[in-house]
Amino acid sequence: MITDNLYVNIMAGSALRRLMAEYKQLTLNPPEGIIAGPINEENFFEWEALITGPEGTCFEGGVFPAKLIFPPDYPLSPPKMQFTCEMFHPNIYADGRVCISILHAPGDDPMGYESSAERWSPVQSVEKILLSVVSMLAEPNDESGANVDAAKMWREDRPEFERIAQKLVRKTLGIPC
Amino acid sequence: MRAAGITLISIALTCAVIGNAYYQKKQFYPSVVYITKSNPSMAFFFQVIYIQGLILVFMINTFLRKIFFGNLRAAELEHLVEKAWYAVTETCLAFTVFRDDFSPKFIALFTLLLFLKSFHWLAEDRVDYMERSPVITWLFHLRVGSLLSLLFGANLTMIQYAYDSTLAKGASVQLVFGFEYAILLTVVLNITIKYVLHTIDLQSENPWDNKPVFLLYTELIIGLLKVILYVTFVMIMVRIYTLPLFAFRPMYYTMRNFKKAFHDIVMSRRAIRNMNTLYPDATPEELAAADNVCIICREEMVSASKKLPCNHIFHTACLRSWFQRQQTCPTCRLNILRPTTNTPGTRPQNQPEAGQPAPQPAQAPGANQHGQGFQIPSFWANWQAPGAAQQPQGQNNAPNVPLPPFQPLTPGGVPLFAPPFPPMVPLPPVPTPPPNLTTLSEEELRAMEGNMRQAVEARIETLQRVQLLLDAANAMMNQYQTAAATANIPVPTSIPTTTSTAETSQTKVPDLSVIKETASTSAGESPASSSNEPTPSTSRADNETRDEQEMLRRRRLQKFSSQGTAE
Numbered sequence: 001m002i003t004d005n006l007y008v009n010i011m012a013g014s015a016l017r018r019l020m021a022e023y024k025q026l027t028l029n030p031p032e033g034i035i036a037g038p039i040n041e042e043n044f045f046e047w048e049a050l051i052t053g054p055e056g057t058c059f060e061g062g063v064f065p066a067k068l069i070f071p072p073d074y075p076l077s078p079p080k081m082q083f084t085c086e087m088f089h090p091n092i093y094a095d096g097r098v099c100i101s102i103l104h105a106p107g108d109d110p111m112g113y114e115s116s117a118e119r120w121s122p123v124q125s126v127e128k129i130l131l132s133v134v135s136m137l138a139e140p141n142d143e144s145g146a147n148v149d150a151a152k153m154w155r156e157d158r159p160e161f162e163r164i165a166q167k168l169v170r171k172t173l174g175i176p177c
Numbered sequence: 178m179r180a181a182g183i184t185l186i187s188i189a190l191t192c193a194v195i196g197n198a199y200y201q202k203k204q205f206y207p208s209v210v211y212i213t214k215s216n217p218s219m220a221f222f223f224q225v226i227y228i229q230g231l232i233l234v235f236m237i238n239t240f241l242r243k244i245f246f247g248n249l250r251a252a253e254l255e256h257l258v259e260k261a262w263y264a265v266t267e268t269c270l271a272f273t274v275f276r277d278d279f280s281p282k283f284i285a286l287f288t289l290l291l292f293l294k295s296f297h298w299l300a301e302d303r304v305d306y307m308e309r310s311p312v313i314t315w316l317f318h319l320r321v322g323s324l325l326s327l328l329f330g331a332n333l334t335m336i337q338y339a340y341d342s343t344l345a346k347g348a349s350v351q352l353v354f355g356f357e358y359a360i361l362l363t364v365v366l367n368i369t370i371k372y373v374l375h376t377i378d379l380q381s382e383n384p385w386d387n388k389p390v391f392l393l394y395t396e397l398i399i400g401l402l403k404v405i406l407y408v409t410f411v412m413i414m415v416r417i418y419t420l421p422l423f424a425f426r427p428m429y430y431t432m433r434n435f436k437k438a439f440h441d442i443v444m445s446r447r448a449i450r451n452m453n454t455l456y457p458d459a460t461p462e463e464l465a466a467a468d469n470v471c472i473i474c475r476e477e478m479v480s481a482s483k484k485l486p487c488n489h490i491f492h493t494a495c496l497r498s499w500f501q502r503q504q505t506c507p508t509c510r511l512n513i514l515r516p517t518t519n520t521p522g523t524r525p526q527n528q529p530e531a532g533q534p535a536p537q538p539a540q541a542p543g544a545n546q547h548g549q550g551f552q553i554p555s556f557w558a559n560w561q562a563p564g565a566a567q568q569p570q571g572q573n574n575a576p577n578v579p580l581p582p583f584q585p586l587t588p589g590g591v592p593l594f595a596p597p598f599p600p601m602v603p604l605p606p607v608p609t610p611p612p613n614l615t616t617l618s619e620e621e622l623r624a625m626e627g628n629m630r631q632a633v634e635a636r637i638e639t640l641q642r643v644q645l646l647l648d649a650a651n652a653m654m655n656q657y658q659t660a661a662a663t664a665n666i667p668v669p670t671s672i673p674t675t676t677s678t679a680e681t682s683q684t685k686v687p688d689l690s691v692i693k694e695t696a697s698t699s700a701g702e703s704p705a706s707s708s709n710e711p712t713p714s715t716s717r718a719d720n721e722t723r724d725e726q727e728m729l730r731r732r733r734l735q736k737f738s739s740q741g742t743a744e
């Protein structure tokens with residue numbers, strides 16, 4: 001155990017050290033409704049996260065699993081985030097990839113966000129990403145076209161959107177619809 | 178497994194064809210003659226042979242992959258499939274130009290090319306993974322080393338072959354093959370350099386600061402080589418055949434990457450030079466005054482650290498690697514490449530504060546007017562409403578569209594823009610720091626007052642900024658109105674993404690324990706939940722999930738406390 005840790009600490013690049021620090025922080029002081037950590041502790045660059053649907057929204061009560069893939073130069077580059085359960089949301093691609101501005105470096109501009117202030121920078125962290133995702137669940141940005149159908153439904157047929165969301169919530173909880 | 182099944186079937190089919198012929202002719206030689214003479218059975222025979230050949234190649238490919246890579250990670254497999262898709266479609270496009278050359282040999286060459294390509298992609302992924310993997314074994318070095326030399330040799334051989342064949346028989350599809358292998362050669366070169374750099378980095382105990390610089394230059398040089406190759410190829414193709422449409426997508430990406438690499442190098446060099454020459458080292462007092470943690474690596478700043486013009490302090494090494502990507506302050510996004518000295522006349526004294534503690538000379542507006550050139554105060558920046566984020570951008574991009582001014586702010590007839598929303602909500606004015614006129618010299622005052630082009634430009638810019646803030650405020654008020662109108666449900670709190678951790682942890686997020694409680698209380702109720710009152714927590718599965726989470730968390734906590742004691 002001790003030798004393992006020493007070895008890791010010596011070999012670890014700054015990315016690994018920062019990921020370990022963030023993990024420690026998240027474990028000791030977890031934000032409510034969010035759990036995140038490496039899938040296995042041999043590889044600190046692939047995390048899983050469980051996100052609870054925000055209260056008072058159509059995602060309330062759901063527990064949504066997601067995975068985070070960190071680049072070797074983290075925190076200089078943002079991680080990628082992908083839900084591993086079925087999702088229906090204007091800012092989530094059909095394959096689960098999350099499209100929010102905090103996950104994009106200024107310069108790469110898939111959705112035409114304007115302000116660089118909400119983009120990725122080393123100030124951000126896993127915790128902030130996950131909190132942003134929670135607020136994204138609560139308030140979709142229907143201008144981003146990650147899932148055009150969902151965006152359209154969110155705008156035009158809110159009850160149907162909420163019905164689908166509730167169905168997904170039940171699915172994540174393993175309740176038959 | 179499936180490949181083995183197909184092999185068995187194809188072997189069985191071959192036997193059936195030969196057996197059938199033998200049964201009819203009773204002798205081996207005549208039966209072979211029979212097969213070759215009867216057309217349908219001959220065609221069938223050859224097809225079976227091809228399928229067998231393909232399967233053989235597939236099996237060799239799988240075998241080699243096992244040898245050189247072992248088990249693939251999920252991400253590697255994903256990349257492989259994605260890239261293979263592009264490669265196949267593009268090559269198919271390419272071969273529409275060379276319809277006449279279509280033959281079995283051609284298919285064989287194409288398959289070989291595809292497999293070699295897939296090995297390049299995998300090798301690249303593996304070498305990139307070196308940085309992330311804590312432990313690199315000797316087996317890894319052995320595999321990568323032999324694989325790279327093998328690929329290098331294969332590419333050279335194939336280029337040689339294509340060259341000879343083109344010389345001997347004139348231009349043919351071999352041109353495309355030769356070109357593809359030349360590109361692959363640059364890829365191998367790139368991977369090899371990366372591999373060497375990573376290996377050197379792993380040997381030393383301290384992180385190697387200069388590695389990113391070498392990587393950047395490698396990218397630049399390889400990019401240049403690729404661009405040259407593509408341009409040559411397109412020129413040759415245009416002269417001999419037609420415009421090679423299939424090469425355009427990769428060519429576009431190559432050129433874009435090259436341009437980006439070039440831009441990155443120029444910018445990062447400039448930023449790092451600024452850092453080394455202009456910015457002071459942080460003093461121990463300053464370090465003590467700040468919370469002493471470098472926001473980039475989250476470690477304490479005991480070693481060399483630098484203070485940026487915005488008073489934010491970072492490790493010199495961290496800052497250097499950040500500047501290789503972006504030339505802004507990581508905390509406040511101050512663009513550090515903006516000219517730090519301005520003539521007084523161009524600097525509007527009453528511009529709105531850009532969300533930082535003190536006005537800095539570098540914050541004065543340069544020529545760069547949108548994007549990072551101007552930062553709205555953090556209050557607006559944090560606000561993530563959909564509409565307004567787009568709105569100011571459009572206006573900023575087209576500042577010359579003359580629309581009727583909605584607020585005649587200046588007599589000069591400055592083109593202003595109509596507000597995007599008809600109802601104008603009155604807002605308190607954005608507080609602006611009063612110009613400190615007493616400290617200005619005669620000349621500066623005159624310059625400020627002056628009607629020179631610079632002064633007018635600065636004024637217009639300031640006005641545009643005021644305009645932008647008003648628009649944002651307006652959109653936000655609208656947002657609130659609609660929210661208030663539709664608020665039967667409690668309005669969900671938006672969580673600012675750039676506030677401090679302390680704030681975010683206080684921000685309202687769904688309370689796990691509350692949900693848990695409702696789950697346990699409602700567990701006794703009927704499981705048939707109505708649609709308008711969703712009670713998804715009527716199942717035990719819910720509780721189980723949470724228990725699992727608790728377990729996971731507890732386990733991790735234990736792990737950490739044990740680590741802490743170990744250290």
Ligand SMILES: [Zn+2]
Nearest residue numbers: 471474492495
């Ligand atoms: Zn640092």
Ligand SMILES: [Zn+2]
Nearest residue numbers: 487489506509
């Ligand atoms: Zn700063």
